[in-house]
Amino acid sequence: MEDVDEVEHFFGVYLLYCKNPKYKGRTYIGYTVDAKRRIKQHNAGAKFGGAWRTSNKGPWTMVLIVHGFPNDISALKFEWAWQHSDVSRRLRHVPKKKSKQKTFDYRISVLNEMLKIGPWCRLPLTIRWLDSEFANEYSMQVSPPLHMPISYSKVVSRKIGKKSKKKNALERKDLLDDLESILCSICGKFVGSNEKLTCVKPGCFLISHIVCLAEKFSTDDMILPIEDIF
Known part of the structure; x- marks a missing residue:
């Protein structure tokens, strides 16, 4: 994953995984327009722009990010549904998390389902794995529609003046x-x-x-x- 792709008009929804032994296994779903800056903020803490739920619980790794949304509103709606799959009306058919199921595994299964239903299945999204360790183990569990590419490289958002x-x-x-x-x-x-x-x-x-x-x-x-x- 040494290659870096430059993307304009970037709106992404990402999944974090906590590697701190004390909190290992915890996840966090968020929205960003700059993946590189955002993971630094999460690991730096709430005082530096990170979320309070991830503050002082690092290190966190950004496992994957879904981008290609037409605007921030579209991305934020996707983020909310992924965070609250148990109450989202579009995901009522998705089974609830089992007691013995790992949170990360459940997040991946929900994402896989979201990419197959409307309105998200019609968007020109890209599923980008940012952590090779997780990509090797979980990439086969995410099978988006054929028009959605799967990438294994880092990403840098580029602003157009x-x-x-x-x-x-x-x-x-x-x-x-x-x-x-x-x-x-x-x-x-x-x-x-x-x-x-x-x-x-x-x-x-x-x-x-x-x-x-x-x-x-x-x-x-x-x-x-x-x-x-x-």
Whole structure:
């Protein structure tokens, strides 16, 4: 796990495991926009931004983090449901924790179930294992939908300034405007300026006919598209 991935617009929900012999086995579920900074805060204590439930009980290890949520609200709802699986209306079908079952094992089983039900099963999430020891033992117990990748590398969140966003958007618009004859990315035929659709994601230069894109997305049974068109 020496590789590090850089992710923009990062909203993540993580699972901690306590390695302190006195509190070993305890877990904590939280939300963050910066995984590296957050684990440092937890291990430093509440005075340094860590949660009171983890304060003075370290060391903690961040076992995994789920990210790819469209915004903070979406991530916080996922966090709450994972924390309170016993009262979440979406998880009523999930069996209660057994008395002899380890808390960590139960957290993993709940996560596995959450990734398979709506609305989370339709999100472009990534399941990222940050601790190789736990990944080796538990990774097979988390089987998300096929469109959700599983990663085994560290992650660094990258902030995009407003000026950079505006500059990139203008450069992209200028490039598209300069192209008089544009080919549809789906059918390969010419696209008129009044019938083209472009992607809102920065850095994506997909261009297509409205009808072509509609037909492409209609091949999936899901109401909302969950996969790239290519």
